[in-house]
Amino acid sequence: MSPAAPTIRLLHGAEIPQLGVGTSPLDDAATERMVAEAIGAGYRLIDTAENYGNEAGVGRGAKASGVAREDLFITSKFNAKWHGRDLVPQALDASLERLGLDYLDLLLIHWPNPANNRFVDAWLGLADLLASGRLKSIGVSNFKPAHLDLIIAESGVVPDINQIQLNPGFTRDSTRAYNSARGIATESWSPLGGSGAKVLDDPIVIGIADAIGRTPAQTVLRWHTQLGLIAVPKSSNPERLRQNLAIFDFELTPDQIESISALDQGEAKAYDSDRFGH
Numbered sequence: 186m187s188p189a190a191p192t193i194r195l196l197h198g199a200e201i202p203q204l205g206v207g208t209s210p211l212d213d214a215a216t217e218r219m220v221a222e223a224i225g226a227g228y229r230l231i232d233t234a235e236n237y238g239n240e241a242g243v244g245r246g247a248k249a250s251g252v253a254r255e256d257l258f259i260t261s262k263f264n265a266k267w268h269g270r271d272l273v274p275q276a277l278d279a280s281l282e283r284l285g286l287d288y289l290d291l292l293l294i295h296w297p298n299p300a301n302n303r304f305v306d307a308w309l310g311l312a313d314l315l316a317s318g319r320l321k322s323i324g325v326s327n328f329k330p331a332h333l334d335l336i337i338a339e340s341g342v343v344p345d346i347n348q349i350q351l352n353p354g355f356t357r358d359s360t361r362a363y364n365s366a367r368g369i370a371t372e373s374w375s376p377l378g379g380s381g382a383k384v385l386d387d388p389i390v391i392g393i394a395d396a397i398g399r400t401p402a403q404t405v406l407r408w409h410t411q412l413g414l415i416a417v418p419k420s421s422n423p424e425r426l427r428q429n430l431a432i433f434d435f436e437l438t439p440d441q442i443e444s445i446s447a448l449d450q451g452e453a454k455a456y457d458s459d460r461f462g463h
């Protein structure tokens with residue numbers, strides 16, 4: 186088993202492992218197998234969402250692992266239909282019901298859906314749950330600085346986390362800078378670039394991986410963690426799950442990090458959260 190991932194302390198005090206496992210687009214049965222396998226391999230952070238339709242699988246896999254609930258960090262996210270101050274507690278209840286758990290470690294607004302103009306209300310609902318102690322950390326996903334400005338101004342509460350599409354092809358510099366200036370941890374979704382990942386076939390990445398005797402995926406995940414990011418790569422392959430966690434016994438040089446960051450193609454090809462969401 187790989188040594189545990191280091192943790193990051195979030196704004197409201199919780200500690201989150203820097204490397205976890207993503208679950209999209211696996212169904213319940215595949216998720217259950219993968220989550221049990223991942224926890225057995227040493228993962229402690231599991232990332233799911235209402236929209237993935239696999240929260241039940243996460244809950245079953247977590248139980249099957251035999252690891253105590255308090256040693257796991259489980260994140261979920263809710264859809265636009267719950268964007269209302271009084272609806273968010275119901276979103277949390279529904280998520281817990283599907284997971285078969287008593288609590289979540291982190292709940293995120295999945296997408297801002299600005300056309301609906303209700304993400305501030307959703308944020309006020311999460312802030313209530315933080316204040317009442319039902320959640321120890323709260324956050325958002327796919328928020329741009331303009332969306333974050335609004336929720337912070339309206340609530341006075343800063344998110345623990347902003348989870349965004351981030352990999353060497355989309356380094357998201359301005360959103361990362363905004364987050365870190367406010368103490369918001371940045372979490373990378375599709376940190377390897379997703380399925381059919383071109384990032385892992387990039388000659389620069391392969392060159393660095395060969396030079397240090399690691400795989401392209403390990404090289405890219407080390408890039409995320411050395412930038413201070415939290416990453417949740419998905420793999421349903423047990424060997425790759427193990428490989429992806431075994432990244433804390435080497436370091437990239439500043440030049441190697443810079444070469445990987447130079448693969449950025451700008452945000453144009455990333456999902457635009459002013460247009461896309463659910």
Ligand code: A2P
Pocket residue numbers: 207374375376377378379380381382385400402403417418419420421422425426428429
């Ligand atoms: P698989 O599940 O067959 O391992 P992301 O987390 O960025 O969305 O990327 C997930 C994709 O990357 C999946 O297609 C996954 O395939 C693949 N993947 C995950 N880990 C590795 C790895 N270590 N080497 C190669 N491909 C990987």
